[in-house]
Amino acid sequence: MASRDDPVLRHDSSERNGALARTPRHHWVxxxxxxxxxxxxxxxxxxxxxxxxxxxxxxxxxESFCCWxxxxxxxxxxxxxxxxxxxxxxxxxxxxxxxxxxxxVYLGFIYLHGEWRDLVPRxxxxxxxxxxxxxxxxxxxxxxxxxxxxxxxxxTYFVMPLAGALAVLTGLAIWKPVSLGALTxxxxxxxxxxxxxxxxxxALVILxxxxxxxxxxxxxxxxxxxxxxxxxxxxSPESRNARPFYHLLPKWARRDRSHxxxxxxxxTLPATAAEPGVGDRR
Amino acid sequence: MSDSRQDPRFxxxxxxxxxxxxxxxxxxxxxxxVTRSIFDIRRRDFLSAGALAISSxxxxxxxxxxxxxxxxxxxxxxxxxxxxxxxxxxHTSMDAPKAGWRAAGESxxxxxxxxxxxxxxxxxxxxxxxxxxxxxERPLRLTLDDLLRMRQQxxxxxxxCVEGWTAVATFWGVPMTAIxxxxxxxxxxxxxxxxxxxxxxxxxxxxxxxxxxxxxIVYAKDGRFLSxxxxxxxxxxxxxxxxxxxxxxxxxxxxxxxxxxxxxxxQGYEWYAGT
Numbered sequence: 001m002a003s004r005d006d007p008v009l010r011h012d013s014s015e016r017n018g019a020l021a022r023t024p025r026h027h028w029v030x031x032x033x034x035x036x037x038x039x040x041x042x043x044x045x046x047x048x049x050x051x052x053x054x055x056x057x058x059x060x061x062x063e064s065f066c067c068w069x070x071x072x073x074x075x076x077x078x079x080x081x082x083x084x085x086x087x088x089x090x091x092x093x094x095x096x097x098x099x100x101x102x103x104x105v106y107l108g109f110i111y112l113h114g115e116w117r118d119l120v121p122r123x124x125x126x127x128x129x130x131x132x133x134x135x136x137x138x139x140x141x142x143x144x145x146x147x148x149x150x151x152x153x154x155x156t157y158f159v160m161p162l163a164g165a166l167a168v169l170t171g172l173a174i175w176k177p178v179s180l181g182a183l184t185x186x187x188x189x190x191x192x193x194x195x196x197x198x199x200x201x202x203a204l205v206i207l208x209x210x211x212x213x214x215x216x217x218x219x220x221x222x223x224x225x226x227x228x229x230x231x232x233x234x235x236s237p238e239s240r241n242a243r244p245f246y247h248l249l250p251k252w253a254r255r256d257r258s259h260x261x262x263x264x265x266x267x268t269l270p271a272t273a274a275e276p277g278v279g280d281r282r
Numbered sequence: 283m284s285d286s287r288q289d290p291r292f293x294x295x296x297x298x299x300x301x302x303x304x305x306x307x308x309x310x311x312x313x314x315x316v317t318r319s320i321f322d323i324r325r326r327d328f329l330s331a332g333a334l335a336i337s338s339x340x341x342x343x344x345x346x347x348x349x350x351x352x353x354x355x356x357x358x359x360x361x362x363x364x365x366x367x368x369x370x371x372x373h374t375s376m377d378a379p380k381a382g383w384r385a386a387g388e389s390x391x392x393x394x395x396x397x398x399x400x401x402x403x404x405x406x407x408x409x410x411x412x413x414x415x416x417x418x419e420r421p422l423r424l425t426l427d428d429l430l431r432m433r434q435q436x437x438x439x440x441x442x443c444v445e446g447w448t449a450v451a452t453f454w455g456v457p458m459t460a461i462x463x464x465x466x467x468x469x470x471x472x473x474x475x476x477x478x479x480x481x482x483x484x485x486x487x488x489x490x491x492x493x494x495x496x497x498x499i500v501y502a503k504d505g506r507f508l509s510x511x512x513x514x515x516x517x518x519x520x521x522x523x524x525x526x527x528x529x530x531x532x533x534x535x536x537x538x539x540x541x542x543x544x545x546x547x548x549q550g551y552e553w554y555a556g557t
Contacts, residue, residue, distance in 0.1 A: 051446065052446065055446035060383060060384070060440075060447070060448050060450065061389045061390055061391065061447055061449035062386035062389035063384050063386075082347065082348065083348070084550075085444065085445065086549065086551040089444070090356040090360060090550070097359065176556070177377070178522050179370040179375050179522075181375055181377065181378070189380065189383070190448050191448065194446060
């Protein structure tokens with residue numbers, strides 16, 4: 001990035017101790033593993049769906065399967081990766097190691113470095129999650145202050161590694177149903193292990209889709225904090241009182257609904273000093 | 283990105299940036315405003331560039347085989363995976379379908395690569411026999427009667443297809459270990475090739491998988507001799523390899539020092555394909 005040579009940004013970083021200091025939001029290990037994971041997961045999902053197309057249902061031959069349409073399902077071509085079954089399998093069995101090693105590096109890091117504390121559920125989660133939902137549904141005026149991640153984010157970032165672990169274990173179970181027969185039996189046999197593998201993938205895809213949507217809808221600045229680590233508290237969703245779709249509302253509705261909120265570029269900036277409660281948040 | 287300089291929009295963006303910088307500095311310079319206005323522009327560019335990159339990547343990935351240069355990397359991964367799979371293989375890990383799982387019966391799919399279903403015609407080709415040769419002390423030529431006289435093994439196993447389906451069936455046949463013993467396979471043989479009369483279909487196996495106790499030369503399935511759809515007169519079957527490694531319409535078993543690929547493994551499917 002060119003920001004190093006940018007006099008304005010350099011000026012900003014020289015003000016590190018001021019109110020506008022940009023503190024590194026995420027450790028570089030987290031940032032690197034995040035993007036490797038994004039890439040590996042995309043390849044795994046695409047190639048996995050191409051593999052799935054070869055037999056897009058779960059029933060053993062001559063049996064029925066309770067929890068899937070008997071005729072199978074169609075997977076759109078744009079979701080498939082690997083070209084044909086063999087190509088997709090080769091990609092799947094190569095990228096799986098990237099996913100596993102990268103995931104272990106990430107989990108090991110957040111364990112040793114203490115970041116796991118930001119992600120595990122804690123007391124009052126339900127109440128916090130309720131407050132976030134109320135805020136997003138316009139039943140609450142101000143963005144709740146819930147630390148680095150709000151309750152909904154914490155739940156997402158906690159469940160994703162679990163779904164990932166389930167995907168890896170069920171994946172091993174269907175890769176080696178004889179050599180690792182005990183693991184396959186644990187999931188109820190090959191057909192059920194394959195179903196759980198699919199469901200773990202579906203969970204990861206849904207959570208990722210929501211995650212990506214929320215990045216663009218409420219916190220596009222997090223793209224920078226997940227890339228260079230740069231972050232400004234002034235631009236946090238809390239400070240901007242950012243809700244998804246909020247910037248699509250007419251201006252009068254925004255002003256009326258919550259003070260000082262502004263999600264997209266315009267002529268003026270929120271008059272921070274005039275707003276009670278904003279300055280004393282940190 | 284260097285082309286963006288020729289884009290009139292780029293000039294407008296720069297103009298706006300300079301203008302907002304000037305005005306904010308002139309107005310007494312809350313540096314945050316500088317950052318903010320600069321960043322607003324950068325963000326917009328970043329978002330549109332990002333959206334473009336993502337959508338083009340998606341378009342490129344649509345049903346794609348992936349980059350050409352990745353072939354060697356995928357080959358490397360396949361070799362490493364084979365190492366792990368060989369390390370995981372145990373002659374004591376057996377496939378054992380649960381009693382409640384229904385046998386596939388006639389729902390067991392029938393596959394062959396020839397244009398029409400391969401049927402051995404004794405009038406044209408003489409009586410069928412299975413040759414056992416290569417690195418063996420006593421090359422054999424086994425008729426179906428010979429196979430029936432050898433040690434019979436019956437096993438109910440799950441068949442694992444590369445496509446993702448499985449089918450339960452009971453097979454009758456001769457364990458490969460008995461064949462290897464009868465022919466006197468030499469200790470320096472490392473691989474076994476299984477050839478068929480289904481065109482040029484063949485697949486080679488590692489010796490460890492070929493001598494797994496559940497690897498058999500099968501002549502009957504679900505209480506009946508194999509029908510042409512299931513590989514008559516005899517086929518290879520084992521739950522320790524994916525379906526395409528389990529050669530049907532067998533004609534020849536060759537013990538070898540080196541592997542010699544296979545019909546599907548030469549086309550890009552994994553050679554090892556263990557389960």
